[in-house]
Amino acid sequence: MNHLTRTYTSIFLFVLMLTTAVGHAAEIEKKKQRPKSQPNPAFVEFKDIPSLPRVLLIGDSISIGYTIPVRKLLEGKANVHRPPTNCGPTTRGIAEIDGWLGKGEWDVIHFNWGLHDLKYMGPDGQNRTDPNAPDSRQQVPIDQYKTNLEKLVTRLKQTKAKLIWRTTTPVPPGSQGRVPGDAAKYNAVAKKIMDEHNIEIDDQYAFAMQRLEELQRPGDVHFTPKGSEELAKQAVTKISNALAE
Structure with a gap:
């Protein structure tokens, strides 16, 4: 390689490095300027009004959808809280229930687990796999669901709150990783437990x-915004009756 060629090569490499550095700096600046994603309003910390009773909603994304409508409907009547997360299957409930309950007292706890228990997973934890695949399995088989739910009910009863079980909502045809009809099967198991413990059911x-x-x-x-509002009305009817007692 002659001197002129080496010079051109050096210049080319310098320009390439400079362009890359400038582009990287510009991308960092863009990221700084991008607005941060807003947290889900249902997860924002709720400030209690001391004179009002305290209600806790526990559940999956269906409950996340109706949290804000429930708060609005019970505004001035109750403090409505929920864990700042999707409460997932019963296995997660058992692992995290103490943290969700916290140290405060609850007047009413409206709760559900099910949709995440009955969904199908792959052998390596793949989410919502084909139920017909030979290596797919339900995240929490129904027998284990029964055992887990009994443990959770026992823990919830220790709060002395009025408990309301919300049945698992339907799985429609075409829903990925779930089978229509399974919600009814899991609900039947849950109903026996709730009846044994004399727990109100929000069906x-x-x-x-x-x-x-x-x-x-x-x-x-999942439900449309209107659907979540209708579920909220259903929940508020049960919660209001419990508060009245």
């Missing part, structure tokens, strides 16, 4: 089944 499964096309997203376990 949102039956409520939603009558209006699925109107309230639920097609091929999806």
